[in-house]
Amino acid sequence: MAPTLLEEVPPPRLTPVGGVKEALQRRSARPGGRAYTVVRWSGAVLFAAIVVALVVSLLASSSQAFAHSGLSFFWSGTYNAAKDIYPTGVFILGTLITTAVAIILAVPIGVGTAAFLSEFAPRWLATPLSVAIDLIAAVPSIVVGLWGLLVLQPIFTRHVEPFMKKIPVLEWFFHGPALGPSMFLAGTVLAVMILPTIVALSRTSMSAVAVEDREAARALGATRWQVVTTAVVPGARTGIEAAVTLGIGRAMGETIAVAMVIGNNYALPHSLLSPGATLGSAIINNFGEASPGLDRASVIGLVVVLLVLSALVNVGGQLLMRARSRVVGATT
Amino acid sequence: MSSTVYAIDPDAAGAIGARRDLVRESARRSLVRRRLLGRAAIVLCVVAVAVSLAPLVALVTYTTSRGIHALSWTFLTHIPTPPGIPGGGVSNAIVGTVIIVGVAVAMAVPVGIMAALFLVERTGRIASALRFAADVLTGVPSIAVGAFAVAVFVDPFDHYSGLVGSFALATLMLPIVIRANEAAMRSVPRDLWEAGLALGVRRSRVVRSVVLRGALPGLVTGNLLAVSRAVGETAPLLFTIFGSGFLVANPTQPMQALPLTIFTDGTSAQPSSQLIAWGSAFVLLVLVLVLSVVARVVSARLNRQAR
Numbered sequence: 311m312a313p314t315l316l317e318e319v320p321p322p323r324l325t326p327v328g329g330v331k332e333a334l335q336r337r338s339a340r341p342g343g344r345a346y347t348v349v350r351w352s353g354a355v356l357f358a359a360i361v362v363a364l365v366v367s368l369l370a371s372s373s374q375a376f377a378h379s380g381l382s383f384f385w386s387g388t389y390n391a392a393k394d395i396y397p398t399g400v401f402i403l404g405t406l407i408t409t410a411v412a413i414i415l416a417v418p419i420g421v422g423t424a425a426f427l428s429e430f431a432p433r434w435l436a437t438p439l440s441v442a443i444d445l446i447a448a449v450p451s452i453v454v455g456l457w458g459l460l461v462l463q464p465i466f467t468r469h470v471e472p473f474m475k476k477i478p479v480l481e482w483f484f485h486g487p488a489l490g491p492s493m494f495l496a497g498t499v500l501a502v503m504i505l506p507t508i509v510a511l512s513r514t515s516m517s518a519v520a521v522e523d524r525e526a527a528r529a530l531g532a533t534r535w536q537v538v539t540t541a542v543v544p545g546a547r548t549g550i551e552a553a554v555t556l557g558i559g560r561a562m563g564e565t566i567a568v569a570m571v572i573g574n575n576y577a578l579p580h581s582l583l584s585p586g587a588t589l590g591s592a593i594i595n596n597f598g599e600a601s602p603g604l605d606r607a608s609v610i611g612l613v614v615v616l617l618v619l620s621a622l623v624n625v626g627g628q629l630l631m632r633a634r635s636r637v638v639g640a641t642t
Numbered sequence: 643m644s645s646t647v648y649a650i651d652p653d654a655a656g657a658i659g660a661r662r663d664l665v666r667e668s669a670r671r672s673l674v675r676r677r678l679l680g681r682a683a684i685v686l687c688v689v690a691v692a693v694s695l696a697p698l699v700a701l702v703t704y705t706t707s708r709g710i711h712a713l714s715w716t717f718l719t720h721i722p723t724p725p726g727i728p729g730g731g732v733s734n735a736i737v738g739t740v741i742i743v744g745v746a747v748a749m750a751v752p753v754g755i756m757a758a759l760f761l762v763e764r765t766g767r768i769a770s771a772l773r774f775a776a777d778v779l780t781g782v783p784s785i786a787v788g789a790f791a792v793a794v795f796v797d798p799f800d801h802y803s804g805l806v807g808s809f810a811l812a813t814l815m816l817p818i819v820i821r822a823n824e825a826a827m828r829s830v831p832r833d834l835w836e837a838g839l840a841l842g843v844r845r846s847r848v849v850r851s852v853v854l855r856g857a858l859p860g861l862v863t864g865n866l867l868a869v870s871r872a873v874g875e876t877a878p879l880l881f882t883i884f885g886s887g888f889l890v891a892n893p894t895q896p897m898q899a900l901p902l903t904i905f906t907d908g909t910s911a912q913p914s915s916q917l918i919a920w921g922s923a924f925v926l927l928v929l930v931l932v933l934s935v936v937a938r939v940v941s942a943r944l945n946r947q948a949r
Contacts, residue, residue, distance in 0.1 A: 353758070371789075419694045445931055445934055450901065460916060533676045535683045593789075598880070616783055617786045
């Protein structure tokens, strides 16, 4: 479609003023700046390379174990020089049990604390307590483990565990002698470890719920507690779920603190009082001694199993949240 | 809506009055019930606060009281004595922790800022895949990162070193740092980017003097919090730095770190070793708390300056 009817008009000549011409001629005047593009991309590539390397190297160094035992690695375990076999199934069970104990203890207490700090506590009390709990969330797990081993364990053996055996229904989970290290103690230590995180995250998301939502619930005749159940908790649900997911992930992946208090018993646990083992504690206890070859590959196989478990929780949690936010987006 | 006029005969009026009383009474009862329920729930919340504060406060105060007991000038400046001989300190672990974490920061923070810039500037499949990877990696157990570092750097060369520990910690910090930096950069209003670009300023220059400067409080806080998490990590170090009883400042050699000292001395049956573990735990606690407090204070101050 050449302009046949119109005369050819020469384009107006623009003469750049002053320094602009030079500026345009400089190479660095390109839209992005070449160096900057390189900087951004190298950051992305380095990170991607590390992620890929992590997955590949763990799979590669455990491949011997999986080749040796096949899929049965996931339940009946595989070769271990000292103990003949790693009972992977027992470790998975131990991980699930200790995590469940931790979540059952920490979530109601943590969310209740968060609700109090966000909704009921006067400001002079809520602010310092919240700051203190935010700070305690940074306490390293090794310190919690040390405290669990040297302080909590004697108290549990002498007082708490005999007491639990007397409570109806619960006693069913607590038969057998209280030896000291136990799955229950490990779960409790994990609960103490994840509690501040759960409180901090839930409190933040509860405080972020709009004042108007609370006022609306109040105007409809809700009591202060009903405001919490009808407006605050539903509004903060995503944040609370994120906190719980994070707590599950941390409880499952914890190694040192658990290894210090669980007793490292590879037999199938029959009670919360019996010493047990988790994936994390088994890895810590065997990694150093495992000789290169099938032995080392088996321990790294346990790392892979742990990685898969925690990735399942993580990805599951994220998909759940995305699905929820899509539903919410569709309805509003 | 028709405007019918109802004549109310006295009997019906009495029924309506009775009904009104019934409604009032049941509303009152419901309110009493709901108030009681609320009171009970709030009491339960207070109990929850007490139950959650008790172990947390006990943990911190006990560590502090035992730790201060162990603390002395010798404890901070001397290396450990052989087992059974009293005295000695953990200077090797303190120096090791500082060097290992310092090197890890030098590795993770620049890459973290670069990758965050990538995520901020780019939309699309690559960026969302990286973001997803960062989110998943944040939840990865730290022992997995330790095993990765061992598989890549220790096993092939059969050599343990502080540097490998730094690499493991850097890998652990990286996803946290990336996401925190991205969030901080996104908090800089888009208008400021555009204003800078509209002035004809180079993109890299806009990033340097508008975005990075505006995001500074968030960047400082995010990175410091990631550091405070890395300082206390044990699992990535246990099989990478090997441990050392001597004062080692060369990160290419096996080193000691505070979490390692706590683990080995804390699990020993000797009361003297346990005391060293408490002392180290206290030093670590102070280090972590100082980092978190500094992170908060710095960000608050920078925020105030920015306004």
